[in-house]
Every structure is written in structure tokens, then in C-alpha cells.
Amino acid sequence: MTTAPGPRIDVVYHDITVRILEVLRVRRVTPRMVRVTLGGPELEGFVDRSPADHVKVFFPEPGAELPVLPRVADDGDGLDFPTRAPFPVSRDYTTRRFDPVAGELDLDFVLHGRGVAARWAERAEPGMRLGVAGPRGSIVVPWEFDWYLFAGDETALPAIARMLEDLPEGVPVKVFLLVDDAGEEEEIPTRADAEIVWLHRGGLAHGEGDFLEKAVRGVEFLPGLPFVWVAGEAGELKPVRRYLHRELRLNRDYTDVDGFWKRGVVNLDHHEPQDEDDEDNVPAG
Numbered sequence: 001m002t003t004a005p006g007p008r009i010d011v012v013y014h015d016i017t018v019r020i021l022e023v024l025r026v027r028r029v030t031p032r033m034v035r036v037t038l039g040g041p042e043l044e045g046f047v048d049r050s051p052a053d054h055v056k057v058f059f060p061e062p063g064a065e066l067p068v069l070p071r072v073a074d075d076g077d078g079l080d081f082p083t084r085a086p087f088p089v090s091r092d093y094t095t096r097r098f099d100p101v102a103g104e105l106d107l108d109f110v111l112h113g114r115g116v117a118a119r120w121a122e123r124a125e126p127g128m129r130l131g132v133a134g135p136r137g138s139i140v141v142p143w144e145f146d147w148y149l150f151a152g153d154e155t156a157l158p159a160i161a162r163m164l165e166d167l168p169e170g171v172p173v174k175v176f177l178l179v180d181d182a183g184e185e186e187e188i189p190t191r192a193d194a195e196i197v198w199l200h201r202g203g204l205a206h207g208e209g210d211f212l213e214k215a216v217r218g219v220e221f222l223p224g225l226p227f228v229w230v231a232g233e234a235g236e237l238k239p240v241r242r243y244l245h246r247e248l249r250l251n252r253d254y255t256d257v258d259g260f261w262k263r264g265v266v267n268l269d270h271h272e273p274q275d276e277d278d279e280d281n282v283p284a285g
């Protein structure tokens with residue numbers, strides 16, 4: 001919960017549940033983004049409160065049909081991971097869409113070519129199964145700010161798209177989305193007064209370059225109180241966080257800059273502080 005004198009941001013914790021879900025559909029949203037629709041009886045009771053909610057996804061070992069899963073801790077607070085092999089293999093993913101009536105949960109996977117998750121998503125097809133734990137908690141941001149600034153790479157796109165879909169009519173929002181090229185741009189419906197700028201890497205590797213820093217530094221701030229949300233490669237975001245926190249001295253309760261992955265690091269733990277300006281977030285599981 002925030003202590004700042006403006007709009008109140010609440011953190012709502014949910015009971016943790018570990019589920020096995022089945023792939024119902026797979027769709028290429030763009031050449032390098034795949035949408036996997038999950039369902040099945042165990043989706044019953046799934047909770048999704050906020051556009052940036054995320055889950056821990058557990059992947060089967062190559063050749064296996066089912067993933068190794070952790071247990072819910074005896075006190076119900078978090079997950080107990082085994083102390084010896086086989087160990088669960090998990091990654092964090094945003095809940096791109098949850099439809100309790102249809103019994104469907106969409107996750108969007110960036111096909112970056114390496115890693116357990118990206119490789120699983122590359123060959124995902126109906127009938128395959130995954131483990132899903134969480135969301136552990138939801139950061140509930142009220143749409144009461146004067147304006148919004150969102151920025152990020154493809155891994156942030158699902159959350160930013162959800163926020164844009166959710167924002168009320170006419171609310172000013174400036175958005176910067178970093179993707180490889182024009183083929184990776186997505187249609188994002190919104191009622192907000194959104195200025196969406198797509199940035200292209202133009203051949204640079206993911207996490208290289210200072211596209212997001214340059215974009216955010218170039219923003220002309222609107223009058224009133226903004227809420228700022230930025231996510232992407234941890235190294236690329238350090239100067240962005242520094243600029244927003246230190247140079248602009250924005251209220252940290254209202255300025256969330258979260259490294260979602262890090263070049264050369266397998267399964268970055270985004271709860272670990274990423275620099276001296278970073279604070280912790282809500283765990284997925």
C-alpha cells in the first residue's frame with residue numbers, strides 16, 4: 001500500500017494455488033510473439049485483479065508431458081520447492097487475458113530463440129500441459145492519476161496492452177514500446193487518449209541500445225500527477241530508473257521500473273533489487 005498523499009495503490013494478496021492447465025489454442029500474434037490460450041478444469045477459482053498480474057509458469061522437462069511442481073507451503077503462504085532433483089523449472093509471465101466465463105487464460109510469449117520458456121512456446125500446440133502458480137498478489141493502481149507514462153520492450157507489452165485496454169475514456173497516456181521492427185507492432189484497443197510510439201531496434205540484439213532511456217528522457221511531462229510504469233531488460237532500465245527517481249525525483253510509489261529479464265541471465269529473479277534505486281515487487285508464486 002502506498003503512503004504518498006495522492007491516489008492509493010493497494011497490494012491485494014491471493015491464496016496461492018498450483019494448477020496444471022492445458023493448451024487450448026496457439027496463435028502467432030506477430031512473427032516473434034505467440035499467444036497461448038490455456039484452460040481445463042483446474043482453471044476454476046483463478047483470480048486476476050490487475051493488468052500487471054503475473055503467474056509463475058512451470059515447464060515440463062524435454063520429453064516429459066507434465067512439469068515438476070512445487071507444493072503450496074503448509075501455512076498456505078508461498079511455495080515449497082524440493083531440495084533435490086527433479087527441480088521445477090519456472091518463468092514469470094503476465095496474464096494477458098483471463099475470461100472466467102469461457103474458462104480461458106492467455107499468456108503471450110516472446111520468441112527470443114533461447115531459454116526453456118521461449119523454446120516451449122515455439123512448439124506449443126493444443127493438448128500440451130503447463131503448471132501455473134499465482135498470481136500471488138495484485139498491485140491495484142487506481143485510474144485516478146492525471147496522466148500515465150508506460151514504456152517497455154516486448155516482455156512488457158502484454159501488461160502495457162492490458163493497462164491500455166483497461167484505462168477509462170480520454171485519460172492521457174504516453175506509451176513507448178520497443179520491438180525489433182514494424183512487423184512486431186500489435187493493434188492495441190484503448191479508450192484512453194493514448195499516444196503510442198513504437199521504437200524499432202533496427203537489428204540490434206534485445207537489451208542492447210538506449211532506446212527506452214532516450215524516449216523517456218524526451219517526454220514532455222503533462223501538468224498534474226503521473227503514474228509511470230516501465231519494464232524490460234534490467235540493464236537497459238537502470239538509466240531510466242535513475243533518471244525518473246534521481247533526476248526528476250518522481251514519487252517512487254508512483255514510479256515502477258521493473259527489470260523483467262537480463263541479458264545473459266537465466267530466469268532473472270525480478271524481486272532481487274536491480275540497483276540501489278530499486279524496490280521489491282509482489283511475488284507471482
Ligand SMILES: Cc1cc2nc3c(=O)[nH]c(=O)nc-3n(C[C@H](O)[C@H](O)[C@H](O)COP(=O)(O)OP(=O)(O)OC[C@H]3O[C@@H](n4cnc5c(N)ncnc54)[C@H](O)[C@@H]3O)c2cc1C
Nearest residue numbers: 093094110112115116117118206260261262263264265267
Ligand atoms: C513480472 C514479469 C512478467 C513477465 N511477463 C512476460 C510476458 O508476458 N511475456 C514474455 O515473453 N516475457 C515476460 N516476462 C519475461 C520472461 O519471464 C523472461 O524473458 C524469461 O527469462 C524467459 O524465459 P526463457 O526460458 O525464455 O529464457 P531464460 O532461460 O530465462 O534465459 C535464456 C537466455 O535468454 C535471454 N532472454 C530471456 N528473455 C529474453 C528476451 N525477452 N529477449 C531476448 N533474450 C532473452 C536471457 O538473458 C538468457 O541469456 C516477464 C517477467 C516478469 C518478471
